[in-house]
Amino acid sequence: MWLLLPILAYTVIFVFVRHIYSYWRRKGFPSESPSLSLHFLAQVYRREFRHVDAISDAYQMGRDRLFGIYCFFRPVLLVRNLELARSILEQSYGHFSECKWDYVKGYRRINLLERLTPIFNSSRLSAMFNNAQHVANHMMQHLLDKAEQGQVQLDMQQLLRVFAVNIIGNLIYGLDVNNFEQSDHILNNFVKRPVQCCGLQSFTLRNVPQKSSLAYRLLDIIKRNVALREMGGIIRKDILQLLVLFRNGNDLSGDKWSAENAYEDDKLLSIQRLAKVAEDLLHSALDSIASTLTLTLYEIVQQPLIVEKLQVEIKELDLVHGQLQFEQLEELRYMDMCLRETLRKYPPLPIIERICRKTFKLPNTKFSIEEGKTLMVPLLAIQRDEKYFGEPLKYKPLRFLHDKSEKTSEQRRTALVGFGLGSAQCVAQNFAKMVIKLALVKLLHNYHLELDADSNVEVSHLPAPFITSKDGLKMQLKAREIVTQSNYRKNSF
Structure with a gap:
């Protein structure tokens, strides 16, 4: 029995x-x-x-x-x-949209992903650019302090994660924070290496919501800063200011930054929901910005000719006191090709995963x-499929300059996704590109970069691409002698 x-x-x-x-x-x-x-x-x-x-x-x-x-x-x-x-x-x-971006307020169902898209248009980003450059200057001052001997060696992955956290703290949380100096700040908890999920968790528990241990402290920051802006009339040109505008029912598509406050019952977002949006932006933007920046530097320093072309392109911008203008980002055509190649080889989101919300006939x-x-x-x-990109494991930015056949060009245009596609597309991709280009310009304009000869770099996906080597991305930086004149022609790539 x-x-x-x-x-x-x-x-x-x-x-x-x-x-x-x-x-x-x-x-x-x-x-x-x-x-x-x-x-x-x-x-x-x-x-x-x-x-x-x-x-x-x-x-x-x-x-x-x-x-x-x-x-x-x-x-x-x-x-x-x-x-x-x-x-x-x-x-x-909507059959495959993420539920976390759906928000019900009274009788209204709001898709936050669509409604928040105007935050990242060109006019809004242009207004935020000075704040972003202020954060980049903190990084350059930090390197200047370390390079008093004329040369400095450090883990660039760690440096760029601190820079990305500073950007997020300043523009998403409204904090004038410099984590190169404030080692005990709450946002420093996000600088550490991402925790890799084990195989079992990756395959079975990926959709189980996990409560962040820092969520309540981040909520307090949001509460305090939103109250200052709604009650004290403080206006700061950043993402948090636009979230406050949206919370109070203001139109985001215009150029207005001051919020017309609504009664609490009429506000579109509760403080808790606004804090959750900010935290989601923190997690997605941090990995996207830091990994793309790190891996771009990792690839280009192995090819001195690419670095030289980028530095000459930056010289052509004629920076005033080393400061960049937002409009000049469009002139960085070769840098744009390098970013596209990095996003091809190391997409920040290597897998798009969606759960079907209702039975759907596949087109x-x-x-x-x-x-x-x-x-x-x-x-x-x-x-990384050879059907779309020849020699997919090689870093070749010029593959995006031109193609001999129109068919090949169309295949590559279609196959390159970068920051996602369709309903899974990152609405903040223009913000990420702005920050990445800004950091690259600052570093390449002021320093020669060289990969440490003893480095044994290994890239893994956790799931975002991350250098898992013991010393991260170890590089030597040496201050450059800035040349103000160049006979290099812009179109001679």
């Missing part, structure tokens, strides 16, 4: 697991053959399993536009064709994806 109980239990578990791992076959989708190897289990046990790498391997396995895979007990539909992915995410009418296919099932677009794998 007692022997039958474990047999019955094992039978139920076996049938349950077999039912899950036959999901895509039963629905008629092309799919992988599920297997569970000892090597895989050992990787998970040793915390060596890489979620992003596993998805990239699955992309290589399939040949169809849609490919069913399994993330432990979770059926996931992998979209291998970028045009189809664009169609799904742009024409799904131009015979298939439908059911409510609750996960859809993935493997951006990293697509942007």
